[in-house]
Amino acid sequence: MTSTDIGIDLGTASILVYAKGKGIVLKEPSVVAYDKDTNKIRAVGEEARMMIGRTPGNIVAVRPLRQGVISDFEVTEKMLKYFISKAMGRKAFRKPRISICVPSGVTAVEKKAVEEATYQAGAREVAIIEEPIAAAIGAGIDITRPFGNMIVDIGGGTTDVAVISLGGTVVATSIKVAGDNFDDAIMRYVRKKHNLMIGEPTAEDVKVKIGSVYPMPQPKVMEIKGRNTITGLPKTVALTSEEIREALKDATSQIMETIHSVLEKTPPELAADVADRGIVLTGGGALLGGLEQLIEEETGINTVVAEEPTLAVAIGTGEYMELMSKMDKTL
Numbered sequence: 001m002t003s004t005d006i007g008i009d010l011g012t013a014s015i016l017v018y019a020k021g022k023g024i025v026l027k028e029p030s031v032v033a034y035d036k037d038t039n040k041i042r043a044v045g046e047e048a049r050m051m052i053g054r055t056p057g058n059i060v061a062v063r064p065l066r067q068g069v070i071s072d073f074e075v076t077e078k079m080l081k082y083f084i085s086k087a088m089g090r091k092a093f094r095k096p097r098i099s100i101c102v103p104s105g106v107t108a109v110e111k112k113a114v115e116e117a118t119y120q121a122g123a124r125e126v127a128i129i130e131e132p133i134a135a136a137i138g139a140g141i142d143i144t145r146p147f148g149n150m151i152v153d154i155g156g157g158t159t160d161v162a163v164i165s166l167g168g169t170v171v172a173t174s175i176k177v178a179g180d181n182f183d184d185a186i187m188r189y190v191r192k193k194h195n196l197m198i199g200e201p202t203a204e205d206v207k208v209k210i211g212s213v214y215p216m217p218q219p220k221v222m223e224i225k226g227r228n229t230i231t232g233l234p235k236t237v238a239l240t241s242e243e244i245r246e247a248l249k250d251a252t253s254q255i256m257e258t259i260h261s262v263l264e265k266t267p268p269e270l271a272a273d274v275a276d277r278g279i280v281l282t283g284g285g286a287l288l289g290g291l292e293q294l295i296e297e298e299t300g301i302n303t304v305v306a307e308e309p310t311l312a313v314a315i316g317t318g319e320y321m322e323l324m325s326k327m328d329k330t331l
């Protein structure tokens, strides 16, 4: 593997690029701002994110991969090309081999299109990788051995639950309940309970700062500002982590049901391995307060959050090609 090989985590919330020997070289939100009239891209990544909700009529800022499905392919392609050339810089003498992880749930046609866009962006070889496999490698699990490992990757748009052995997924399910739904659920709860309208960034902030899905000995409190839905005037409300637990109940129980159903479908030998080796959580959603404890309590299986949950997919994608060529040699 040469130093020009890179791995890309094409996530619904953020894009990360990992270069062998350098680590994460780029991390930006998967947002594109473009001019509706001319179809020209005005900004990509962080710069475009700042424009969400603040653009004049003709400029739209979109998250083209929202909900784990490539909703706007043309924009995705442009965004991908922009990030690849930004990550490679001017010093790219040799075309890189690129491994790319797409959100699970994308169709075969969309995968093909991502592959094509990556070639067009200058790759000499492209490998499309399944998200749970990349997450497991990035979490430091040796997936090349014949042991069952369970990985729960909670991103922005999707939660992937998979049991992996010998470099492949044995049982896997993906649901469209993840970080974005947590934010939506908080917005709905606050509107219903407090007659307060808040935006997505505020809901995300609440989730990150005081969000918890497991009872806390000392619940946290946070003041939030929004618009009173009755008077239309600005209003401030103090929210507690207990209220957030209530707001996220439905979403977390859907994740729990998915974990249970994957465990039920797992062959007994591998299920026994999972019980011994534990469940590993990756993705930004894994950082939600108390999730680890909740999963551990409801499954009776030791659960840990990977060391760098938000980077795991990108790191695993970058290391995938080398790992697979080693595995081919030993088989």
Ligand SMILES: Nc1ncnc2c1ncn2[C@@H]1O[C@H](COP(=O)(O)OP(=O)(O)OP(=O)(O)O)[C@@H](O)[C@H]1O
Residues within 6 Å of the ligand: 009, 010, 011, 012, 013, 014, 015, 068, 103, 154, 155, 156, 157, 158, 159, 178, 179, 180, 204, 207, 208, 211, 282, 283, 284, 285, 286, 287, 288, 289, 309, 310, 313
């Ligand atoms: N400390 C935290 N607590 C709770 N949620 C968090 C925290 N940090 C990040 N998140 C959430 O993690 C989500 C993003 O995770 P991640 O970057 O893994 O997604 P992604 O890989 O882009 O998405 P996907 O895997 O669905 O394509 C967002 O919803 C974000 O709000």
